Amino acid sequence: MSAATDDSTAPDPASAKATERRALGVACGAHALHDGYTDLVYVMLPIWQGEFGLGFAALGLMRTVFSGTLAGFQIPAGFVAERFGAAATVLALGTALAGLGYIFAGLSSGVAGLVVALFIGGLGASTQHPLASSLIAHAFAGTRSLKALGTYNFAGDIGKMIFPAAAALMFIVLPWRQALMILGALGVVAALAIFVAMPRFSDAQMSSRKDDHARGTTGAVRPLAFPLLLSVGVIDSATRMAFLTFLPFILTAKGASVQVVGLALTLIFVGGAMGKLVCAFIGARIGAVATVWLTETVTALGIVSLLPLSLEPALMLLPIVGIALNGTSSVLYGPESRHIRCISRCPP
Numbered sequence: 001m002s003a004a005t006d007d008s009t010a011p012d013p014a015s016a017k018a019t020e021r022r023a024l025g026v027a028c029g030a031h032a033l034h035d036g037y038t039d040l041v042y043v044m045l046p047i048w049q050g051e052f053g054l055g056f057a058a059l060g061l062m063r064t065v066f067s068g069t070l071a072g073f074q075i076p077a078g079f080v081a082e083r084f085g086a087a088a089t090v091l092a093l094g095t096a097l098a099g100l101g102y103i104f105a106g107l108s109s110g111v112a113g114l115v116v117a118l119f120i121g122g123l124g125a126s127t128q129h130p131l132a133s134s135l136i137a138h139a140f141a142g143t144r145s146l147k148a149l150g151t152y153n154f155a156g157d158i159g160k161m162i163f164p165a166a167a168a169l170m171f172i173v174l175p176w177r178q179a180l181m182i183l184g185a186l187g188v189v190a191a192l193a194i195f196v197a198m199p200r201f202s203d204a205q206m207s208s209r210k211d212d213h214a215r216g217t218t219g220a221v222r223p224l225a226f227p228l229l230l231s232v233g234v235i236d237s238a239t240r241m242a243f244l245t246f247l248p249f250i251l252t253a254k255g256a257s258v259q260v261v262g263l264a265l266t267l268i269f270v271g272g273a274m275g276k277l278v279c280a281f282i283g284a285r286i287g288a289v290a291t292v293w294l295t296e297t298v299t300a301l302g303i304v305s306l307l308p309l310s311l312e313p314a315l316m317l318l319p320i321v322g323i324a325l326n327g328t329s330s331v332l333y334g335p336e337s338r339h340i341r342c343i344s345r346c347p348p
Contacts, residue, residue, distance in 0.1 A: 019199045023139035024148055026198045027132040028155035030095060033190050034128035035156035036163030037098050037121065039244070039269070040183070041066055043164045043262050044105075046248045047176050052111050056249070063245050065115055069122030078130035091131040092195035097124025099187020106180035124187075139199065157273035157326070161266050168262025229332060232292060236328045239296075243303055243325065244268070254311040264318055271322020279327030291331045298324035 045059050054062070077094065081087040101121020108114040133152065140148040163183070170179040247268070248261045256264065275295075283291040302321035306314050 020139050020148075022197055023135050023199050024151060026194055027135045027152050029190065030091060030128050030132045030194060031152055031156040032159030032162070033095065033187060034098060034125045034159070036159030037102065037183075037187065038066070038070065038125055039160045039265065040102075040163045040167055041118070042244045042248060042265055043167050043258075044176070044180075045245065046252055046261060047258060048114065049249075051176075052114070054111070056246075058111070060245060062111075062115060062118055063241070066118040066122040066125075067241060069119050070125045073123055073126035074130050077127040078134070081127075081131055081134075087131050087135065088195055088198040088200060091127050091135075091198065092191045094124040094127025094131075095194055096188050096191035097121070099184040099189075099191065100124070102180045102184030102187070104184075106177040106184065135198070153276065153329075154273065157269060157276065160269035161273065164262045164265040164269070168259045168266075171258055171262070232328070233332055236296070236332075239299065240325055247306075250306065251311065251314065254309075254314060256311055260311070260315075264315055267315060267318040268322040268325070271319035272326030274319070275323035275325070275327030276329065278323060279331050282327075283331040288331050292328055295324045295328040295331065299328075 041063055045063065048054060048062070049059055077090060081090040098121050101117050101119075101124060104117035104120060105114055108117055133149070136148050136152050137145060167179060167183065170182070174182075244265070247264065248256075251261050251264050279291055279295055282294070286294075299321065302317060302324060306317060306321070309317065
C-alpha cells in the first residue's frame with residue numbers, strides 16, 4: 001500500500017521535465033540579467049567621473065556601495081525566501097529593484113541620488129545568487145544538477161558580455177541617462193516574467209531533492225578545505241573587482257573612448273567565459289591546486305603587462321587576462337561540487 005501511494009504521488013516524467021526546463025530558464029535568465037547589471041557599473045564609472053567630477057576614491061566607494069549591498073544582503077534574502085516560502089516573490093521583487101536602481105541612476109541629478117540608486121540596485125541584485133542557484137538545486141538531482149549549474153554559471157557570463165556591449169552601442173545614439181533607464185526597464189519587465197514562470201516546489205519535493213543529494217555525497221570530509229576554498233575565493237574576487245574598477249580609467253588614459261571601454265570589458269568577459277571551460281579541463285588534468293596557482297599567476301602577470309602597453313596591444317591581451325581572471329572560479333567549483341571533500345591531495 002505504501003509503494004502504491006508513493007507511485008501515485010510521483011510526478012509525471014513529462015511534467016518533471018517541463019518543470020526542469022522552466023527552472024533552468026528562469027535561473028539562467030535571472031543570472032544573465034543580474035550579472036549584466038552588476039558589471040554594467042564598470043562601464044559607467046568613467047562617465048560618472050566626468051559628469052560629477054569624482055575622484056578615484058569616490059568612484060571606488062560608489063562601486064563598493066553596489067557590490068557591498070549585493071554581498072551583504074544575500075543571506076537575508078535567502079532567509080526571507082525560506083522563512084516565508086516566497087522564493088518567486090523575493091526573486092521577482094529583487095529583479096524589479098535592480099532595474100529600478102538603474103532607472104533611478106538615470107534620473108539622479110547628483111552624487112547622493114546616484115549612491116541611493118546604487119544601493120537599491122545592489123539590494124535587488126542580492127536576491128539572485130541564493131535563490132536562482134537554490135532553484136537549480138531543487139529542480140535537478142544527482143549529476144544532472146552539476147550540468148544544470150554549469151549552464152547557469154555560463155548564463156551569467158553571457159550577461160556580462162551582452163550588457164557592456166549593449167550599453168556601449170546605446171551610448172552612440174542616446175545620452176547615458178536614457179540608456180540606463182531603458183536597461184533598467186528591462187529588469188522590471190523581467191521581474192514580471194520571473195514571478196509568472198518560476199516553478200513553486202512543495203515541501204515534499206524539496207525534502208526528496210535533499211535526500212537525493214545526500215545519497216550522492218561520498219568521500220571523507222576535510223575540515224580545512226572550506227576555509228582554504230573560501231580564502232582563495234575572497235582573494236580572487238577582490239582582485240577581479242579591483243582590476244575591473246580601474247581598467248576603464250587605464251584604457252581612457254591610453255586614449256580609449258567610452259565605446260572602446262565597453263568593447264574592452266566585453267573582451268574580458270568573453271575571455272572569462274572561455275576561461276571557465278578551459279580551466280575546468282586544465283584542472284581535471286593537473287589538479288585544482290596547481291590550476292589555481294597557474295590562473296592566479298597569469299592574472300597577476302597579465303595585469304602588470306597591461307600597464308606599459310599602448311591601447312591596441314592592451315585590447316589584444318584582455319581576452320587572455322579574462323581567461324585567467326575568471327578561470328579560477330571554475331576550478332573552485334570542482335571541489336565545491338564534491339561537497340568540499342578534497343581540495344588537495346584527493347585520493348583516487
